[in-house]
Amino acid sequence: MKTLEDGSAAQAYTIAPLDTASELLWQTLVADAFVQRCWHVVEDPTRAHVRLRVEGEAALLYDADGVLLARIAATAEAVAHRLRLLAHAWTVARLPHAPHAPAHAEPLDVLLTDADGAPLPRHDDQAWVLTAGEQVHVRIANQTPYTLFVVLLNIGADGTCTPLHPPDTPFRLAGGEVLTLGEEGTLRATLPADGAETRDTLKVLAFSTPVVLPTWLGGVHGEGEPRAFWQALREACVSPNVPPDTPWWYAATVRLVTIRPPETTAALDVQTFDVRVAFPPGFGGEVRAFTQGQHLRAFDVPAPPGLQGVAEPVALVHRSQRAAPAVALEIAGTPEDFAAVRTETPLMIGLPTTRDMESQGVVALAHDGEFFYPVGRREYDGMVRITWLPPGGEASIGVRDWRRTVRLYFYRLTGWGKDPLTDGTLHVARYVPPHFSSGHPGFDVHVLPTDDGGAVHYRSVHATDLQPGMRIALIVHGFNSDSRHFVRALSQFPEKGICRAYDRVLTFDYESVGTGVWENAERLGKALRSVLEGRGVQVDMFAHSMGTAISRLAIEREGGAPYVRRLFLAATPNEGTLLAKAKDAATLLATILINRSVPQPQAFLLGWALGRLAETLQGIESLEPDSEVVAQLLQPVDNPRIPYFVMAGNAVPEELSERRRLERLYRVAAHAVDTLLDHFFADQHDLILNMRSMCALGNRGLYPAALLDQRTLTCDHFHYFADADALAIWRDWLS
Known part of the structure; x- marks a missing residue:
């Protein structure tokens, strides 16, 4: 690893031009040595750290989830400057302990709490969840015997790096001491006016000697380069034999998700996202959107176990292009509303089409609070056709309690294609x-x-x-x-x-x-x-x-x-x-596989179950x-x-309650209340036979x-x- 001053980042980053204009703009960056060393073009946008699009005189940079990172002038200078900031910021966010730092299992312990000292909630990816407007305390414990000089940086996804204290005065933290920031009410979670969610990184760097932060950390418009800040890194990582007096550091990375307060969680209008919804006749329900952070506060829904490794979630981009994307749509309505969604009168949802979605299938899964059900697929016109809905679970925040709700998730299937092995030979x-x-x-x-x-x-x-x-x-x-x-x-x-x-x-x-x-x-x-x-x-x-x-x-x-x-x-x-005679055997089999982690590829079955029902x-x-x-x-x-x-x-589960849950899954998925499943559940079974x-x-x-x-x-x-x-x-x- 070498200093970032010359563009030799610890990790190379990838960019995908999305149109001809952006490809031409990228060609003008070949003269920028930093960009050429740190950034590499990939054709598949789903594998890129950044996606580049040109609209008129503006260049738009999106992250891997389709969230707008920056809208800047469509010039080589402006794009190169932004990519330099992103490379700097993201590499700082990924920075590990110095290789020559004294060995210690956990040198820094970082805890985020509210004003009353209660730990903040964490998402399943271990990101801390903050609510806009709430006061935040950051507790840093030095669990080593060494005196450390602590630098705290708030790193935005757009490349901004903001110190959480005066840049020339790192905190001195003796061995065993604890530092708490924000007790004076100076740290509060914030969101843009039109934002539903933001994702940032809190980076804690604890140096063995005082350091001076570079001027570029004050904002994205700073012209300074991080020379002083990276001096220790160059001395430590470039030299094959590190001198005993070379500064070293410990690092801790804390991921943050900031969302709107719970009382506004249910107020997100689906129309603020790049989504079209067409309701069937007789449907009087509501459709709303949830970002990842809001979804965490309102629900506790894991990813479908049967789709691990064979599907990727589809994010719904906010129309402002600055706010976080939605990860789920919630449908609230009466049983009559849900019954109005049928094959003859589907609920149509239009998703923005990308190159990868054109070549891969997109399916809709409904979650009723217990299980996932395959309810629709993307058609050739780009619309997802929802042909049925499960009965629904309890209402969430802001929904009248006499209604029921289901959440809709969209997944892009990977690995489709004709299997060359099925040629009738060994x-x-x-x-x-x-x-x-x-x-x-x-x-x-x-x-x-x-x-x-x-x-x-x-x-x-x-x-x-x-x-x-x-x-x-x-x-x-x-x-x-x-x-x-x-x-x-x-x-x-x-x-x-x-x-x-x-x-x-x-x-x-x-x-x-x-x-x-x-x-x-x-x-x-x-x-x-x-x-x-x-x-x-x-x-x-x-x-x-x-x-x-x-x-x-x-x-x-x-x-x-x-x-x-x-x-x-x-x-x-x-x-x-008996399951082969179920009223909807295809959906039933797909549902069983989606809700279980099985050692078989499930994208093929799901694609068949939702895409070939008429065959x-x-x-x-x-x-x-x-x-x-x-x-x-x-x-x-x-x-x-x-x-x-x-x-x-x-x-067959031993617990009666688990047996009833399993039976409910089968009956809902097969749309069946007849005696067929009664006979199936009357005998022991392995879920299928x-x-x-x-x-x-x-x-x-x-x-x-x-x-x-x-x-x-x-x-x-x-x-x-x-x-x-x-x-x-x-x-x-x-x-």
Whole structure:
């Protein structure tokens, strides 16, 4: 790390020009050495620290959430000056302890309280939440034995750096002492007149010797450079051998969110944001907006667990372009208002369209105080079509208590695209852990990242891959998934003492929405014959969920039996699943996945559930209890010889209140109050399949007991390769 004086920042920053004019303006900055060293262009605006747009004579700089940072003259000098300020300020905000500072676990303890000494609330990202107008006390405890000289900076997102005390007099804080600022009422949280929320950083720097703050900290218009301030940094970080008398420092970073007072939280008009709302006939409710800070004060809603890593929230930009964006819309109304929102008469919400939103899907999730429900998606005209609403939860601040409310959140899905693996053939797969080699020679078909930072690499099957005596595994995944997470799980079995590694891991990936189970079984049977015929090898087949039905049919009806040594079935729908007959099975399945953290990519399922409702759902229909597929699965097997290992999980909560919550989730998502779900909940289940269906092979005598090992365990539908009880069964079977 070097001083910021010459632009060698501790961290490089990225910028994305949003239009042709901004791209041309950026080209004029090539002569500015500082900008060229600190700022790098990226094409994807969602990956940029700053977005640049030109409107007439003005240049507009936005942050990653679309909040306007600055409106300045569209000249190279003005833009370069602002980017220099941002680089300075943001690097100060990220500054860690000096590398040569005396080691200490927690040298500085910073606490923010109100005027009565009560700690301020904190957001789930650990930012302190301040309310505009309230008095704030900042308590800094020196937990080291050293005398320190403390500098406090308030760093705005726009690049402004303001000291919270006279710039020439840092506070002297002896070892063990505590400094409290604001007791005289001098520190109060403020907001712009048209702002709903601001995000700032309080930076605490405690130096071993007194320092002088640079003149540029007085405001954005200062012309001075931070030479004196960065002298210690240059001496400490550039020199390979730091002299003993070189100044050092400790650093603490405190993130701040300032919001409007609670009594005005509910007063935010959605029309002040760049959002269009079209109400259906008969709808007499209200729609309002909440920023992140206001949302924290009013609700305690975590992010959807099933969308972690596969979706990004869409921020709704304030029309003033200076205030914080909204993160949620709240709909308040009567049950009749909610019932007016239907497929025929949707609630239409127009979001501002960006380049990335044009190529990625945007979905709307409603939260009723307990669960998330997929209620709409962005159409080609840019409008999000809300086709139903859950009954709603308790009213929030400022809403008449006879009304109900739901909150709407918008998410941009990532990772969409046609899967090249679903071509009806087998592939060789290899899991590459994090921090290992980026790939393997010849694995050129596809690479799928895993949620642990690793990846699974795929390639076609070669003639030399399958030799007599080899131990070969074949993975057949479940509905609307892919094989990557099962490849990773199986590859980690040896290190968990479950079994020794397989010589080859093959996969059969298939399309499960518009393609029926039997058609996929025919393709698997053909693939087995094509790849394994005459090779003198057999495979251990590992199948999950819908993949178990495909595997059974491929073995029992499509000629795949000669090529299989053992068949492992996790969650097999032998009698189908009652959920396939639900009135809205697509939304029900999407809702289950969204509300649970599962080791599978959920963007594909969510995209299908909300974007292809009008198309045939052959994969699900194949597993209805009265389908032709299920009828074949319930036929006794002719001349069985392959050992079947069946794992059936029970995920029914022990607590009655939790069972009722789970049942409510299913009924609301399926729009169902009929007896279908009564039958589903009357039996144990793994969230998707009933125990009776999963255990039908043994309970109905469909397979010889000598060849069948059937185990039950406490596990849900999505963790048969990860749950501790499941791993114990795998160890017993495979060791």
